[in-house]
Amino acid sequence: MALRLTGYATIRVMKKQMVVALVLVLLIPVVMLLGGLVSNHINPEAAAGHANYGRNFHILSMVKNLVLLAAAALAGLLWLAACFLVIRSKDRSWWWLALAVLGPCGFAILATLNDRGETDRYTRFVRKLNVWVRIGYEVSCFVVIWWLAFQGMAVLRYLIIWRESVTSGMSTAQVVDMQNASSGMWAFGEGLEVMYMVALFYLLRPTVFNIASRATESLALRKAR
Numbered sequence: 001m002a003l004r005l006t007g008y009a010t011i012r013v014m015k016k017q018m019v020v021a022l023v024l025v026l027l028i029p030v031v032m033l034l035g036g037l038v039s040n041h042i043n044p045e046a047a048a049g050h051a052n053y054g055r056n057f058h059i060l061s062m063v064k065n066l067v068l069l070a071a072a073a074l075a076g077l078l079w080l081a082a083c084f085l086v087i088r089s090k091d092r093s094w095w096w097l098a099l100a101v102l103g104p105c106g107f108a109i110l111a112t113l114n115d116r117g118e119t120d121r122y123t124r125f126v127r128k129l130n131v132w133v134r135i136g137y138e139v140s141c142f143v144v145i146w147w148l149a150f151q152g153m154a155v156l157r158y159l160i161i162w163r164e165s166v167t168s169g170m171s172t173a174q175v176v177d178m179q180n181a182s183s184g185m186w187a188f189g190e191g192l193e194v195m196y197m198v199a200l201f202y203l204l205r206p207t208v209f210n211i212a213s214r215a216t217e218s219l220a221l222r223k224a225r
Contacts, residue, residue, distance in 0.1 A: 021085035022203045024078045029196065031078065035071020039064050083110055086203075090115045104198035108145075111202040112138050121213045122206040141205065149197035153190050 044060040083100040087093075090113050099106035115123040129137060165172045 017085045017089040018203070018206070021082040021089070022200075024082040024085070025196075025200055025203060028075045028078050031071055031075050035068055035074075039067045039071075042067065082199075082203075083107060086110050087113075104195040104202075107199045108142055108202055111205065120206065120210050122209040125209065125213075145198055145201045145205075146194075148201060149194045152197045153193045156193060157190065 042060055042064040044057045044064065080097065080100050083106070084094065084097055086107075087096045087110060090110075092113055096110060096113070099109050102109075114127070126134060126137070161172050164170070165174075
């Protein structure tokens, strides 16, 4: 009985860690968006017409850049914390945290680590796979998740173009031309979106599997009755 209670307590802790990791990942774009909004509201040219214009302009520019750097640093800390919680949820050494610097590819490796504890249906499922089937499964998941991330980025791009068209009164073709004029910035932003979605989908994979498994089992029981 004590062992069973300990196992249930471990499951609750691990699920809580994964939930917190998911929340931290979801907070990353919020932090970056807020940082961008605050930075955009800091206008160094507001110092024009005042005494010590040069000094004030320099200070406002520095504050503007510091806000962006602070948002990026906080997003980085959230990323490291999320990776650490994934590692802890699998009862692995914190040395695996070094893979966090590889971005979504490192996160994919962390997500595929075998869980050493008694956990959910998804963990039991992957444990039953032999080595070659497991490799094939993980490679397939990697390809599908990246494909879904690119599709999600494309949908988000369409929504952004549509919103800009509605709010500015320009046609979608004009909005696309404006984006093409700063294609480097947009490509960088879309690359970040894809990497973010990859990490998010890997976090959601066990949850989606467990929900689908329970739904399938409930449906099978209803049919059996």
